Amino acid sequence: MADVRAVTAAELMERHRGLLRRDGTELALVDAREPTEFTRRHLLYAANLPLSHVGLEVAARIGRPGTSVVVCDDGGGEAAAAALELTVLGYTDTAVLDGGIDAWAAAGGELYSGINVPSKLFGELVEGHFGTPHVTAEELSGWLVDGRDLVVVDSRTRREFNRMSIPTGRSCPGGELVRRVHELVDDGTTVVVNCAGRTRSIMGAQSLRSAGLERVVALKDGTMGWELAGLQLEHGCDELVPEPGVGGRQQALAAAGAVAERCGVRTIDRDQLGVWLAESDRTTYFMDVRTPGDYAAGHLAGALCAPGGQLVQATDEYLVTRGARVVLADHDGIGATMSASWLIQMGWDAWVLEPDWLDEPGLVTGSNDDAEAARRSRQPPLPYDPEDAEVARAAMQAYLDWEVALPDQYARDDLVEFRFCS
Known part of the structure; x- marks a missing residue:
């Protein structure tokens, strides 16, 4: 520890407040423990970068060597070791949290459990702020039996959809929803958006509603809620919502433009992007938010593959440096704008x-694919189908209860602030 600079919990809290004031500073907060320890309790904005993965992942996740990095643990020594490794790798402003996460809690800071917590918390707050409507599994099952005019779209990745899906569902990863869904519906069609649990359903449904579609609901508790209701999922499905035609694309462009105006989404050209990427004193993340297949077919040099819906739902995985700029690219601006x-x-x-x-x-x-595989390898699996069905049900219910309770912690945490568009 003698070779590593330390910051106190009070100092780190003040830096968090500076970020809330948007004072131009940057901070990458890293938790160097293994994922199982990290998920039990951690600082909200800490990105899990285990000591064992630092050399493999840090360049992609914290690309600017001059970034201010604070590393934490719970007293096991991982933070000091990771900070030393970062220094060897050329990171010039690296420190550890003195006393670790226990010191943070002792100073009055909140500790959170779970994964991708900033995004999941945000999703719960979106539902509360916008009043995003939902349908229960039992209600949706009845709608399907009755032959109601509806479409079910699954906002997870295609890999997840293939593993398990709602009957009649079609895959449409969250970043593609506004681009593709308009053409599926008429004035009487209800769109039901689902995911595995809660937040990707909420965010997908609210994205469509913000884009002007009114008959849109989220499936409450996703595929977990479906299983908890005693209903059967399908497996091995691979039906994808198709690319839109000219009419659907024009509708989506107009809808995304209206959202951009409400939320202040701005555009830049290639020259400005080049200037930003060359800056040594400010971090710019450059993300291609199209599907992995489109990305693989041809993307700009330096762009990382971060499909839009997954990026928004895992900001701590993709965007480690708070205070950084984020530039998003796609082929028509629709998904990037949303x-x-x-x-x-x-x-x-x-x-x-x-x-x-x-x-x-x-x-x-x-x-x-290597980077994505490394990212997934650090994530404990959601409670899917262990051999004991009762254990599975208890795990799914506990997960849903945890997510619903996140706003209670937000209400106690004065170092977090989200600002919703009208």
């Missing part, structure tokens, strides 16, 4: 790259 609108409400300085780059020469092909 994702940026949510990031702005979460406190991020988010921008959209003007979508005129797809025909440029020199696009990079291939995926970042």
Whole structure:
């Protein structure tokens, strides 16, 4: 520890307050413990970067070596070791939290359990703020039996959808919803958005409602709620909501434009992006929010694959440096605008790259599957189908109860603030 600079909990709290004031500072808060320890209790904005993964992941997650980094643990020594490794890797402003997360709690700071907590908390607050309507599993089952005019869209990744899905459901990852759904509906159609649990259902449904579709509801508690209601999921499905035609795309462009105006989403051109990426004193994350397949077919050099709905629902995985800029790219600006609108409400300085780059020469092909695999390897699985059905049901209910309770912690935490668009 003698070779590593330390910051006190009080000092770290003051830096958090500076970020809330948007005073131009940046901070990457890293928890160097293994995922199982991290999920039990951690600081809200801490990104889990285990000591064992630092060398593999830090360049992608904290790209600017001059970033101010504070590393924490719970007294096991991982923070000091990780901070030393970061210093060796060229990170010039690295410190550890003196006394670890226990010192933070002793100073009055909140500790949270679970994964992707900032985004899940935000989703719960979105439901409360906008009054996003929902349908229960039992009600939806009745609608399906009655032949009601509805479409069920699953806002998770295609991989998750393939594993388990709601009957009649079609895959439409969250960042694609506004682009693709308009063409599926007429004036009498109800759109039901589901995920595994709660927040991607809420965020997907509210994205569509914010984009002007009124007959949209979230499936309460997602596939977990379906199973807890004693209903059967389907497995191995792979039906994808198709690309929109000209009419659907025009509707989506108009809807995204209205959202951009309400939420203050701004665009930049390639020249400005180049200037920002070259800056040594400010971090700019550059994310391609299209589907992994579109990204692999051709993307701009330096862009990381971060499908829009997953980015918004896992900001602590993709956007480690708070106070950084975020530039989002896609091929028509629709998904990028919707994702940026949510990031702005979460406190991020988010921008959209003007979508005129797809025909440029020199696009990079291939995926970042290795990075995505590393990200998933650190995440404890959601409580899906263990061998003991009763254990599975208890785990799913506990997970849902935990998520619903997050706003209670938010109400006690004076270091967190979200600002909703009208």
